[in-house]
Amino acid sequence: MTDTMDEQDTPEPLRALPSRMLSLVAMHADRLVSEGLAGADARKWHYAALVALRESGPVSQAQLSRRTGVYRSDMVSVINELAGRGFVERTPDPDDRRRNVITITSQGRRHLERLDKLIAELQDGLLAPLTQPERETLTGFLARLLAHHSRREAP
Amino acid sequence: MTDTMDEQDTPEPLRALPSRMLSLVAMHADRLVSEGLAGADARKWHYAALVALRESGPVSQAQLSRRTGVYRSDMVSVINELAGRGFVERTPDPDDRRRNVITITSQGRRHLERLDKLIAELQDGLLAPLTQPERETLTGFLARLLAHHSRREAP
DNA sequence: TGACTAACGTTCGTGGCACTAACGAAATTA
DNA sequence: TAATTTCGTTAGTGCCACGAACGTTAGTCA
Numbered sequence: 001m002t003d004t005m006d007e008q009d010t011p012e013p014l015r016a017l018p019s020r021m022l023s024l025v026a027m028h029a030d031r032l033v034s035e036g037l038a039g040a041d042a043r044k045w046h047y048a049a050l051v052a053l054r055e056s057g058p059v060s061q062a063q064l065s066r067r068t069g070v071y072r073s074d075m076v077s078v079i080n081e082l083a084g085r086g087f088v089e090r091t092p093d094p095d096d097r098r099r100n101v102i103t104i105t106s107q108g109r110r111h112l113e114r115l116d117k118l119i120a121e122l123q124d125g126l127l128a129p130l131t132q133p134e135r136e137t138l139t140g141f142l143a144r145l146l147a148h149h150s151r152r153e154a155p
Numbered sequence: 156m157t158d159t160m161d162e163q164d165t166p167e168p169l170r171a172l173p174s175r176m177l178s179l180v181a182m183h184a185d186r187l188v189s190e191g192l193a194g195a196d197a198r199k200w201h202y203a204a205l206v207a208l209r210e211s212g213p214v215s216q217a218q219l220s221r222r223t224g225v226y227r228s229d230m231v232s233v234i235n236e237l238a239g240r241g242f243v244e245r246t247p248d249p250d251d252r253r254r255n256v257i258t259i260t261s262q263g264r265r266h267l268e269r270l271d272k273l274i275a276e277l278q279d280g281l282l283a284p285l286t287q288p289e290r291e292t293l294t295g296f297l298a299r300l301l302a303h304h305s306r307r308e309a310p
Numbered sequence: 311t312g313a314c315t316a317a318c319g320t321t322c323g324t325g326g327c328a329c330t331a332a333c334g335a336a337a338t339t340a
Numbered sequence: 341t342a343a344t345t346t347c348g349t350t351a352g353t354g355c356c357a358c359g360a361a362c363g364t365t366a367g368t369c370a
């Protein structure tokens with residue numbers, strides 16, 4: 001937002017535009033999360049990758065990319081950073097020498113547990129103005145929108 | 156999203172993350188709107204500026220910037236593009252020679268009316284999976300989140 | 311077996327957007 | 341009159357989604 005924006009006298013047809021509201025809220029959410037994670041020397045994608053690794057066990061970078069939604073070209077540096085901090089190990093897969101197998105380390109698990117708590121707090125801060133049932137209603141809506149718009153668009 | 160993303164087997168703790176859902180939905184929304192507007196040779200900011208001009212009458216670029224949330228440095232090219240298409244006029248303000256007064260032309264008004272319809276359709280497509288009362292609930296939530304997070308953060 | 315196709319990790323590049331810095335000109339405030 | 345602020349503008353930064361291309365390796369099928 002502009003340093004001196006008057007959201008106040010933004011014209012109503014703009015202020016009430018769902019796509020605009022979504023963008024703005026997502027911006028605030030992103031900023032909140034990114035700044036929070038920066039305090040723990042982490043980025044969103046670090047968290048995504050680590051969670052996926054804990055959930056699925058050791059997988060290739062490509063699988064990690066698909067599960068997290070991070071492009072495989074961008075996953076490279078994510079793994080670099082995580083490996084540099086000792087949170088994951090990148091080892092060539094003997095069964096398929098094209099692949100790297102990414103494994104979370106015990107240090108990585110501990111780091112992830114810290115991030116879990118941090119992320120939970122940040123989500124709480126994000127949704128602060130909503131009651132618990134309202135939060136569930138909201139996420140339900142978002143899930144439905146996501147399901148609807150993630151279908152193939154060129155059949 | 157990755158060309159071949161399996162949102163399906165994204166780990167649950169990631170899939171259920173409100174901030175992540177918001178980002179993804181906002182991405183889809185942005186894409187939808189941008190592509191729709193591109194079909195009418197327009198951009199989001201064009202619409203924002205034109206709406207603000209219709210709502211408030213002729214104003215300076217700085218005011219336009221504050222009302223739309225578009226940075227004043229980026230507003231320059233927006234006005235350039237709109238002026239190039241004959242939708243607005245940029246004239247120096249005789250009362251304050253720092254300012255430009257931006258005025259919407261009748262051609263601009265007609266263009267805006269087309270965009271109004273287009274935008275309405277796009278919002279409808281965006282919210283397709285939700286019933287009308289659900290849409291209102293959603294936008295209500297978003298408005299509250301926005302109000303909460305737009306307050307100055309460094310008091 | 312050999313040719314084709316596809317997946318993998320990686321590098322490089324693009325375009326859009328939020329955002330900052332700086333500047334000259336002009337207005338406002340002290 | 342001097343200091344500060346506002347305006348339009350240019351240039352540039354950093355992040356992110358996304359695509360192109362390449363060498364390497366596996367699977368497919370004639």
